[in-house]
Amino acid sequence: MADQQVHMRVWRGDAQGGEFKDYRIAVGEGMVVLDVIHAIQAHQANDLAVRWNCKAGKCGSCSAEVNGKPRLMCMTRMNLFQPGETITVSPMRTFPIIRDLVTDVSFNFKKAREVPAFKPKPKESDGTRRMFQEDIDRVQEFHKCIECFLCQNVCHVIRDHDDNKPAFSGPRLFVRLASLEMHPLDTNDRMELLKQKAGIGYCNITKCCTEVCPEHIHITDNAIIPLKERIVDRYYDPLAKLMGLFSAKSK
C-alpha cells in the first residue's frame, strides 16, 4: 500500500480552553491512530501532548475519543476508516483536561486508595495456598483490566455529572472490588464501601462500560450485577432483616 494522505483533526488546548487543529499527514501500511499522532508530533507539532507506553494494548495509557468513540489509540487501525474520511481525535471527556490529549485521571487513583486491602485467610496446614483454576477463572477475568479508564469515561453517572464523582467510584473500581470480593483467599469486607462511598446503586446497568472495554471484561454481567446482588442480600433481604431483628432482641 502506498502512503496515503489523511486529514486529522486533533484537539489542542488546556484547562482554559482549546480547539481542533487540522493536520494532513502520510499514513503507511498497518498504522494505528497513535502512530499518526506520533508522526504529527515528530514533524508538525513537537509539543502535542499525548500519553502512551506499550503500543500494544497492554498498558492502557493512550485512551482517547476517536471520531467520538472511546478507544485505545494504539489498537485503532487507520484502515478502519474510509479513504478520505476526516478523523477526529479528542481527549476523554469525563476527566479534566491537562493538555491536548492528556487528561487528569487522578480521580481513579484517589478512588483506588479507598478500597479496603486484600486480607488473605490462613495458609493450608501444609503451608501452601491451594486454589483451583476453575475457582479463580472469574477473578482472573477482572485482573485483565489494564486501567485505561475508558469504562470510567463512558459511564453516564459521571461523564456529564462531575457532581456525582464524590459519591461514585465507577466501573473500573467495581471490577477491582469484585476481584477482591470474589478472591478465594480474601476475608475482608467491602459491602459498606460499595453501598455507601462507592455508590454502586447509581449504576443502572446500561452496559456502556462493557461495550468499550478493550480487554472484553464483562464488567456489568460478571462484576457489577453480582455485587449488586450481594448488597441486596446483605442489606435488603426481608427474611434476613427479620432474623436480624430477632437476634438483636435476644442479645
Next chain:
Amino acid sequence: MAEAKYETHEYDVVVIGAGGAGLRAAVEASAQGVKTALVCKSLLGKAHTVMAEGGIAAAMGNVYPEDNWQVHFRDTMRGGKLLNNWRMAQIHAQEAPDRVLELEEWGALFDRTKEGLILQRDFGGHRYARLAHVGDRTGLEMIRTLQQHAVHKGIDVYMECNLQRLLTDGGRITGAFGYWRESGKFIMFKCKAVVLATGGGGKAWKVTSNSWEYTGDGVTMAADVGADLMDMEFMQFHPTGMVWPPSVRGILVTEGVRGDGGTLKNTEGKRFMFSYIPDFFRAETADTEKEADAWYEDKRNNRRTPDLLPRDEVARAINSEVKAGRGTTHGGVFLDIASRRPAEYIQKRLPSMYHQFKELADVDITKESMEVGPTCHYSMGGVRVNADTTATTVPGLFAAGEVAAGLHGANRLGGNSLSDLLVFGRRAGLHAAEYVKSFSGTISVNDDQVEHHARTMLAPFESKGNENPYTIHADLQQTMQDLVGIIRAESELKQALEIIQKLKQRTDHVRVEGNRHYNPGWHMALDLHSLLTFAEAATLAAIERKESRGGHTRDDYPNTDSKFAKVNVIVRLKNGELGLSQEPLPEVPEELKALLEEKK
C-alpha cells in the same frame, strides 16, 4: 537557596522508577520504617513491567519436583555464558520462590496446577518448566499486585515526575532533581539514599520492544555522579518481535509461544534451529525433530527443543536465516504454534498474542504462522552493584532491576527479569533503609549543582538553533540499529561513536516550541542526554570486548576468547569523558563450580 526556590521534599529513601523493582524496593524500604518516596515518569502501573508476558522464573518445583535453586543457578550462569556475577545468580535462584509466594499473599492469582498450586511453564534455557505465570500477561498481574500493595501501605507516589539528575555532596548522595511533566516545574528531593529502578535504554535502537520511558536515565544519572557502569556491551535482541506491518515492527512476541509448543520455520518450511545448536548446549538439546516433539510431553526422557535455546542463540539464528535468503519478504521467519496446538489451547494460554496479531496484523495465530524477527529488548549491562546489597560505587546510591548489571552476565534468560525485579528490588529497599539508619551525618544540597541542572534543562527554550529533538532521536536510533546491532564490527562501532559525538553537538542546538506545560517536545529534548550517554557507553564497551559472547557478537572476532571470559568491561566518567577499563570477574567458589559443568 535552592531549597526555597524549588518545590522541595525531604525523604530518607527516594526510589526512582515504579516498575517491578521500584515498587518492590519502595514496599521494602517503607516496611523498614524509613520515609520513602516512589517517583515515576508515567502514571502508576504503566511501567515496562506491565508489558512482560511469559512469567517469573522461580525454582518452586510445582511441576518438576526435581527443580531446585542449584539447577536454576546453573541455567542462569550458563545462559549468561558464565559472565554473570555468581553471587547475584545464587541469591536470585535461592530467593525467587519466596518472592513469588509473597505476591500470592498480596493477592496475585497465578494459573494453577491440577493440585491447586502455582503452574509453571517452559522457557528458553530453563531446564525445567519454571515460570510462574498468568496466561501471557504475567507482568500485568505482577505490577498491579505490587501497585495495590504499595497504595494500601500508604507510600507516597509522585507520578509523571521525571527525575533526571542526582545530587551529591562530597561524593555522597544528597538528593535528586527533575521536573513535573504536567506543569514543567522543577522538583527537588533531598534524601539520604536513592534507589535507581529505571530500567534500560532500548529506545536508543530503532526496532525495539521498549517504550518511550527506556531512555537510559538510571545508567546516565549514575554515570554522571561517577558510578561504575558494567557489561554495557551486552544488549539483548529478543528473537521474536513482530515484523509486519511496519508500524508494529519490534513489538514483543512472548517466548511463551515457543514454551507452549511453537516452532520456528524458514520459508522452505524447515525447522532451522536444529542447524544452529552450539557446542556449549549440544548435550542438553534435542538434535532430531522426533526427540524435540517428544520433549513437550516427556521431559525426563527427551532433551529440550532447540527452539528454546537461550535468546542470543535464537536471535543470531534468525538473523542468519534471513541473511541467507530464507526469510520472509518482510525480513522475518515463521513462528508456528497452530499446527501443534488446538485453537482453544492457544487462546487460553496466549490470549494477548492472539489479540495482538488479530488486531494489529490481521493474522489469526490459531490458524496461521506469525512472522517474527529480532527486536532490541533488554540491557544486561548497567550500573555496577554489590551482589548482596545492590549498593553502587557511589555512597547512598543503590540500583535494582534492568538498570543494574551482573545477574544476567552476557545474556539473560527469559523469566529471569521479573524474578530479578522482585529479589533485588526487595534487597535494594532493605539495604537503602539500613544505609539510612546507619547514617548519622546531615545532608546538604549544593545550590550551584541545582542551579546548573536547572539552567541546562531550560536551555532548549532559549536556544538559537533549529534542531528538532525527535529528528536527533530518530538519527540515533538508525545509527544504533545499523552499526551497533546484533552483529558488530570494529569499523562500524567506531563509525557509530563518531556519529554519537556529532549528535551530542547537535543537541546543543535543539530548540523546542511551546511552553513548559506538558510538553513532549521538551521532554524528548531532555531525554537526549541520557539516550546518547547510554548509546555511547554501549558502543565503547562493544569496541573493548574483542570476542563474541552472549548478547555481543563481533563479526571480526566470531569466537569466545578465554581472556575475556574472566573480565567485565567497566565504563566510568572521568574528567567529563567516558573511559574504559577491564576488571576481573569474581571467581565462582569451588562448591558452585561443580554445578556449572555441562550435563545431559
